[in-house]
Amino acid sequence: MHRRKLALALAVTATAVAVIPGASAAMRDTPSAPEPLSWKACPKDEKGEKGEKGEKGEKKPTKADDPVAEAAARLECATLEVPLDYRHPDGRKIDIAVSRLASETPAKRRGVLLTNPGGPGAPGLDYPALLAASGLPKSVLDAYDVIGFDTRGVGRSAPVTCDQTESQLRRGAFPAYARSAADVTREAAYARTLARQCATSSSAWMLPHATTANVARDMDRIRTALGEDKASYLGASYGTRLGAVYAELFPERGDRIVLDSNVGAGGYDRTAFREFARGMRDRFPDFAKYAAEHPEYGLGRTPAQVTATYHRLVARLTAHPVGTTDGMGFRGLTFERLYSDASLPKLAEDWRSLDRGEPVPPDSPLDAAAENTAAARHHVVCADSRWARSLSTYQRAAAVDRQRFPMLGGSTGNVTPCAFWPRKGIEKQVTVDDEGPSNVLMVQNERDPGTPLAGAKTLRKALGQRARMVTADQGGHGLYPFGTNTCANDATTAFLTTGHRPAADLACPAEPDA
Template sequence: MIRRLATIVTATAVAAATAAAPPAPARGTAPPAAPALAWVDCQDGFECATARVPLDHDRPAGPTIRLAVVRLPATDPARRIGSLFINPGGPGESGVEFLRAAGPALYSAEVRARFDLVSFDPRGVLASSPLRCFDTLDQALASRAPIPTPVTRAEERAWVRHDRALADACAKRGGPIMHHMATANVARDLELLRRAVGDRQLTFAGYSYGSYLGQTYANLFPGRVRAIVIDGIIDPVGYATGRAGEGRTVPFQLRQRQDQGVHETLQEFFRLCDLGGATCAFSAGDPRRRFARLAARLRAAPVRLPDGSAYTYNELVYNTAAAMSFPEFWPLLAQLLDALDSASAPAGPAAARRALDALRAGPAGGAGYPNVVEGGPAVLCTDTDNPRHAGAWARTARAADRRHPYVGRPVTWYSSICAQWPGRDRDRYTGPWSAATAHPVLVVGTRFDGQTRYQNAVIVSRLLPNARLLTNHGWGHTSRMARSACVDRHTSRYLLTTRPPPAGTVCGPDVIPFAPPPAG
């Protein structure tokens, strides 16, 4: 859940008459009809359609919104099982663009042969009827603080002022969609799409935030579950409400213990860098101690880069925390750290500039007006209970940074907008999370996941009575990043047969970060 831009498409805003909370829902109405999907060719073998679904599922005859849907047809239609719906996470990310860019590479040839791959932009997001709080992307980005995470009290106050600017803009311009973006409504949309494609039960793969969508669907529609893979697991109790009153005092990421997950992964970065020797640019000496010395130097004064910009402690902790989700970026992070640590050498600042540019070039930028600034908070803040005063973020961020140095602050401050978010969704789902599903749910947890800690997967595998835990003993956020052929084999078999792997199955990774390449 680190702030970032994703590859996205231009979308058109929902007409916004008012941002006032919606009236109380009318219960007892008939369920909405499944939308009609008119598939048209949209290049490279993909087909696209638009689904009309109710803005408010309690009022199926009321106003509708559109969902942008895409599918890649099965390569062996004669043996087709059905549709595999995919959510890439976020929230606020485009399922349409994710499927077009990466979907086919995620699944085995046999899965591709027997399933249409289907995804959609969730309600309020991107090419579906979007929440828009600004006229342009530049205006949206200007509402965000000019620093990656606050450290000093003055920076915290400035950060909160930017949160207030975003909340005020959405209160004025967000419109009705802002009050109907909770994950439970996305799950109800998913149920309508399942019916629209003609599948008797749902086959679904959800990554990161998509794991919460999968859990919500499984608990709202347990009898409709054919096969659900959730990977990079959110603990639904910690996320939605917390335990023992936590929701009033602790932001949702810390209830998820995300700071712990990032911290444990950072220790692995140091350990593997040290073992890697020459394959890790930051291995000379003890990487953990070098990082501590570098952090102390940057807190005292930033490093000046060749273009005149200053690289600050704020950037160090933010970039480090963000990179823990993506082992493919660890060599670049090591180069950056080494160059910053060698700033007094003639080539140090220039090397730091090159490494920083390469690190920032990892995620692709988008076109038009991607509403990632407001789209993510509209889901996160309506799904979850949170403190109602920004002071709680300052207090808990300091405590998190004492427990887990360097990463506690960037993890905590990400959600501070929720203290002021104006949207409320009366139809959000807060549990119970223990429905007995018609078929097993496969829960995939990566041991060193820099965003969703492995313990969350253990929790969910015990919450759902018909779930099976598959452990990936690797590094990275979801098995998309912590690649494992073993995980892929078990996942493919489960999707094809609904039979999960044996209890206690543990898979190894395909790649160990900083390990020397095999001989030959």
């Protein structure tokens, strides 16, 4: 459940740009100071309003049964009004939903810890409760009011839509696997259609404004509304891009900044999207080893045999889908379950079921919330950086990556809706550099499928003396506090609670029980 939440961080790429001066904290005008936040009970979700029974009549878990529910009961919520366009702060406003898990030890409280679970597009309002239930140390919970929020365009913060159908949602974040230039041309028709849907939806007015830079500005408005001179930050996956941009735009307002599972220096741009294929290559051997050590699944007795089973199933499902799972769906399913060691048994079971011709149901419903998450992802990644328009660019990339990373490269090299995204009115992308306080700690698994180590190294280089990086010899996406590497977790906790960072980058070895 906890890892599944972070798996929303999986999503995609980025595009767009223009020539409007906006890559600095000081915009053309300065918004007036926000009103202090007025805290109240958080709104219940639809299932929470159904009473003692769930949708199918089963007994709902109690707080004692569910540590997330127990932590969520302590959450307080508020709404903050922010400018839609910070270049025109007196113009249209939108509401940002904010939550707080307050320190229960005022004598030890040192400030606020803003958080983001990734995506882009993942709701963040309940993320403080998830962190608390997933092992965020008491010393950290004592030291901070942990702050969550739905980023603009997501959940309860001016949600966007692309009017996607169930069939479109089932496709997921990845394009079709391109085996030829003609496959890229065919995919372009789909990508163009989806981009048009986003640009003509009821929330199309958000298109130029759903950028990471504007989310960072919203974060600073939250800090001000909380009455804090500085804010600490803990962000995972896409949240590392958000944290890096915040540190760039507001260098003197960041306190202790933790970036966990890092995207590259350019954020979720086209390069990062292609790197998903590298991430799958890096991580897959962990699953192949697991499956080979559990012959009861019948997937192979050696890692090489398990790898061969992967390619055999891709070919079979491409020709003859099982239920709604075709060859590309199988690639995506495998990639997603590589995010967590806890998901490897389920992945092996899914492979076995598909090999037997038995359908695999989706993990979560393809409902309005799923549509909003997918739409918000498109809005951010397609507005954050410039994507190539030429199909020949994607045809070359798919051909190259298909050879380098055959498991997924033919997909991640293919064209996405970002190639057809409207660029009018979108400000210039923020460039992260090494000028500013030395207050960033990067933490990173060595075999991360969603944000590969190779990309994290480019961000580490860009931040220079501002950062230290702690790597852990383990696989999966999301390290703190979800991971089991004591060395990496302790280093992160020490930084958040004492401000102490390693004197140099730290490589944490694998731990036998991890």
